[in-house]
Amino acid sequence: MEVILFMNIGQSAFTSCNVAVMGVEVRVDSNLGWLPEQRMFGMWETSLDLDLSTSVTLVRTSDSPRWKLAKAGLRVEVGSSRVTRVSNPYFSAALFAAEIHRQQTGVFQLHAAGLNLPGGAVLLTGGSGAGKTITALRLCAEETVAYAGADRCQIGLREGKLALLGHWRNTRLRSSSALMLAHREAIRRRWSQDVLDWLGTVESGWDAKRTVSINDLGLAPLVDAAPISAIYDLRVLPPGSPLAVKPMLPRDAVYALAASLGDLTSGFLMVLDDDGRPLMPAFHDAFPGPSDQRTALAAAAHRIPRFRLRGGPDEVCRYLIARHGA
Known part of the structure; x- marks a missing residue:
């Protein structure tokens, strides 16, 4: 093409x-x-x-x-x-x-965190700032959790089931998230000296960002494919907030998945020139091949349990570990 x-x-x-x-x-x-x-x-x-x-x-x-x-x-x-x-x-x-x-x-990327736990792979969807990256990196401190992506992951169908596919080699780390995570010794000791040195220079730069290799974060990557056992629409609340888990209707789950696909399929194509005018207009899927693949993904997502998950960071992580066997 x-x-x-x-x-x-x-x-x-x-x-x-x-x-x-x-x-x-x-x-x-x-x-x-x-x-x-x-x-x-x-x-x-x-x-x-x-x-x-x-x-x-x-x-x-x-x-x-x-x-x-x-x-x-x-x-x-x-x-x-x-x-x-x-x-x-x-x-x-x-x-x-x-x-x-x-x-x-048949390979798609999704605006979601993807993790493979002993009890099955999970997707953590949600808008920017929902807490996907912090939750994913905290869970990956567990030896039995494999990383596919902290904010984006790759999905496709394997034997008719929706599955995580491989992993991204790098991730974008915000200094605000990194500083919160670095207080946890189980996470901090995995990080390379290069990452720790960077953190030492950004304490006052709350919004600093850096592309970091997952090797420098000590993450165990997902090597192959892992069938997705549950999808969570995530919102991490302030520390100490009570946990709330509510099943989503299959229709809502499919709509949410479609929105997560659309976040990346169209979002990265909106570029402005130096005069603030659109350099490239947003794209809307028109190819029969990808459209058919999306329909198949939606049908597979319809069969996966999906929940709205709300709570403090500790409460959310404890719930996912208990439910999926990390």
């Missing part, structure tokens, strides 16, 4: 490069005068060996910004948006090309 991006900027000769994005080799051809660098995609390194390749071609047009299907794949038209190295389409175009190619083979 080829993704073609048309842009209205100055002329220059075509140059090419290859970048690895989410297990997909993406060829980028561009006449914009510069190309993306592999380090831009550090957050998107996966353990999955998908053996997939695709391409992205960036050229020019004076058309208004829009996505549309072309004979070669997807055509992305960006009108008069001004593009610089700070606001550029390379990251989103390459990421989107890889994502659609993965979806066509």
Whole structure:
């Protein structure tokens, strides 16, 4: 599949490069005068060996910004948006090309934490700030818990069941979350000196972020696939808040899963140029292959128990450990 991006900027000769994005080799051809660098995609390194390749071609047009299907794949038209190295389409175009190619083979990413416990794999969904990362990293202090992702995970169907697939090699750590976790000795002793040194420089920078290797956090990764036994819509409340667990209707579970898929499928494609105008409009799934795969995922999710889980951080972790046998 080829993704073609048309842009209205100055002329220059075509140059090419290859970048690895989410297990997909993406060829980028561009006449914009510069190309993306592999380090831009550090957050998107996966353990999955998908053996997939695709391409992205960036050229020019004076058309208004829009996505549309072309004979070669997807055509992305960006009108008069001004593009610089700070606001550029390379990251989103390459990421989107890889994502659609993965979806066509049945591999999706989800805005959720994914963990494999002895009693079965679990998904922790919820919006930004729900507590997914803190809960995931706390649970991974248990020797029997395998990590798939703290804020995003990869899912697909295995023998008709919804399953976690492999793990992300890196995660984005907020200093606020890291400082709270570092007070727990069982977690802190797993972290590399590099991470601890970074924490020593950000105590006053509450919103600092850093991409960190899971090896530097001492996390045991999920190596293969693990069938998902339960899905939790999570909200971590202030310490000491009582635990509340309420079953969700199957219909609500499917809607929530669809929303979690949509968070990433469209969200990373909204890019603004230096003048605050859309550089690439948000994408809405139009390919028959991924649409069919999504329908199958929704049907599989319908059969998985799903709960709304609310409570303080200790209460939430104790509940998940007790229920799923960590």
